[in-house]
Amino acid sequence: MTDEQKRLITVTVPVLKENGVLLTTHFYKRMFTHNPELKNMFNMGNQQSGKQQTALAMAVLAYAENIANPMVLLPVVDRIGHKHTSLDIRPEHYMIVGNHLLESIKEVLGEAATPAIIDAWGAAYQQLASLMSGHEAKLYEKQTIKTNGWTGWRPFKVGKKNIESAEITSFYLYPTDGGHVPMHIPGQYLSVRTFLPDLNLNQARQYSISSAPNEEYYRISVKREKGQNLDANGLISNYLHDFVNEGDVIDLTSPAGNFILAENIAAPIVLISGGVGLTPLMSMLQSLTGKNHTQPITWLHGCRNKSVHAFKDQLDQITSTNSNVKQHTFYNVVTPEDIANGVMEGHLDISSILELHQHPDTNYFICGPSAFIQKQFQDLQAQGINKNAIFFEEFGPQLLQLN
Incomplete structure (x- = not known):
C-alpha cells in the first residue's frame, strides 16, 4: 500500500464508526444474495442476532485504525484465524468476500466512494487477506503435522450420549474410520456441522x-x-439433544482456539465459570489433576440451581481426592441442603470469597455469558489482579473489548 492509500483508509475511520454496522449488514445481505451457497458456511444464528455484523464492523474499524501497522492486530488475527480454520475457510473464500465488501462500500457510500478510496480499500483488503490467509495456512499446517491430525471436515460417530444435568448432555465422539484423534489443548473447541431441516x-x-x-x-x-x-445456534444444540443419538454420525473439524492452558504450567490456577461456560474449564481441570499439578487450583462456579449444575458429582470427587483443589459454588436459588454443603446464594461474587488464593503468579480463566465475563473481569481488576493474568472465552462472535 502507498502512503496516500493508507491516508485515505484513515480518513474513512469516522465513517466506519458511524456507519460500520450498516455497511457490514449490507455486505452480508449482498453476499448471500449473490452467493447463497455461503449460507451453509456462515452461522445464520449470528446473522439473525446481528452479532456477526457488529463483530465484522469492529474488526474492519480496528484494521482501518491500525492501517499504518496492522501487525499490532496479530492477537486478533490469531483468534479469528482459529475460528476460520475450524470452519474450513480457505484462501478462495477471501476472493468472494473481498469482491462483495468493495461493492458494498461503493453502494453504501455512494458518491463519497471515489475511485481513489475504492482503490485504497482494494489494496487494504488484499493486504488483510494475505495476512489472514498466511496465518491460517500456518494453523492448517500445524493441524496436519500433529500425530493423528487432519484438516477439513471429518465424520465422527456418537459413541455415547450422557445426561450431565437438566439442561446439558455430553456427546462422546469417535472417528468413523476407526483411527485416533490428535490430543487437543485444554480450552479448545470443535466445530460441529449438521443439516438443519428448519433452515434447509x-x-x-x-x-x-x-x-x-x-x-x-x-x-x-x-x-x-x-x-x-430460536436462532441457528439454539436449533443446532436442540437438534443434537433431540435427534442425534448413539451410533449417529456428525462432521467435525480439528480442535482450534487460543483460550488454552499452557503446557506444563506451574502456577496457581483459578477457574471461573457461569452456566455451560464450565465446559472448557472441565477439560483444563481434568488435565491439571491428571498431570498431578501441585499448585493450588480454585474453581468458582455460578448457575441457577443444583439441577442445572453439570459435572457436579465429578467435581466433588476431584475436590475430595486432590488436596490442592477447592471449589466455591453459587446458586441463584438454594435449598437448605445446598447451604449445608457450602453453596452460596446469589450470583457469583468474587469479593465474598475471603480465602480466594491471590498469589501474584496466579492465572485466571473465565468462561460464561458475556455479561458474566465482564463482571468477573472487572471484579478481579478491582482486587488488584493484573489484566494480563486474566484469560476469557466468549462464545460466539467476539464482541468484548477487555484486554
Missing part, C-alpha cells in the same frame, strides 16, 4: 471440548436452549 441448510457451531486430552475421542457438552424463535 448445513450449519456449524463451535462447542468446547469438555474431556481431558486423549487420542481416542472428543467429548462436547451441549446445553439445551429454551424459548420461541
Whole structure:
C-alpha cells in the first residue's frame, strides 16, 4: 500500500464508526444474495442476532485504525484465524468476500466512494487477506503435522450420549474410520456441522471440548436452549439433544482456539465459570489433576440451581481426592441442603470469597455469558489482579473489548 492509500483508509475511520454496522449488514445481505451457497458456511444464528455484523464492523474499524501497522492486530488475527480454520475457510473464500465488501462500500457510500478510496480499500483488503490467509495456512499446517491430525471436515460417530444435568448432555465422539484423534489443548473447541431441516441448510457451531486430552475421542457438552424463535445456534444444540443419538454420525473439524492452558504450567490456577461456560474449564481441570499439578487450583462456579449444575458429582470427587483443589459454588436459588454443603446464594461474587488464593503468579480463566465475563473481569481488576493474568472465552462472535 502507498502512503496516500493508507491516508485515505484513515480518513474513512469516522465513517466506519458511524456507519460500520450498516455497511457490514449490507455486505452480508449482498453476499448471500449473490452467493447463497455461503449460507451453509456462515452461522445464520449470528446473522439473525446481528452479532456477526457488529463483530465484522469492529474488526474492519480496528484494521482501518491500525492501517499504518496492522501487525499490532496479530492477537486478533490469531483468534479469528482459529475460528476460520475450524470452519474450513480457505484462501478462495477471501476472493468472494473481498469482491462483495468493495461493492458494498461503493453502494453504501455512494458518491463519497471515489475511485481513489475504492482503490485504497482494494489494496487494504488484499493486504488483510494475505495476512489472514498466511496465518491460517500456518494453523492448517500445524493441524496436519500433529500425530493423528487432519484438516477439513471429518465424520465422527456418537459413541455415547450422557445426561450431565437438566439442561446439558455430553456427546462422546469417535472417528468413523476407526483411527485416533490428535490430543487437543485444554480450552479448545470443535466445530460441529449438521443439516438443519428448519433452515434447509448445513450449519456449524463451535462447542468446547469438555474431556481431558486423549487420542481416542472428543467429548462436547451441549446445553439445551429454551424459548420461541430460536436462532441457528439454539436449533443446532436442540437438534443434537433431540435427534442425534448413539451410533449417529456428525462432521467435525480439528480442535482450534487460543483460550488454552499452557503446557506444563506451574502456577496457581483459578477457574471461573457461569452456566455451560464450565465446559472448557472441565477439560483444563481434568488435565491439571491428571498431570498431578501441585499448585493450588480454585474453581468458582455460578448457575441457577443444583439441577442445572453439570459435572457436579465429578467435581466433588476431584475436590475430595486432590488436596490442592477447592471449589466455591453459587446458586441463584438454594435449598437448605445446598447451604449445608457450602453453596452460596446469589450470583457469583468474587469479593465474598475471603480465602480466594491471590498469589501474584496466579492465572485466571473465565468462561460464561458475556455479561458474566465482564463482571468477573472487572471484579478481579478491582482486587488488584493484573489484566494480563486474566484469560476469557466468549462464545460466539467476539464482541468484548477487555484486554
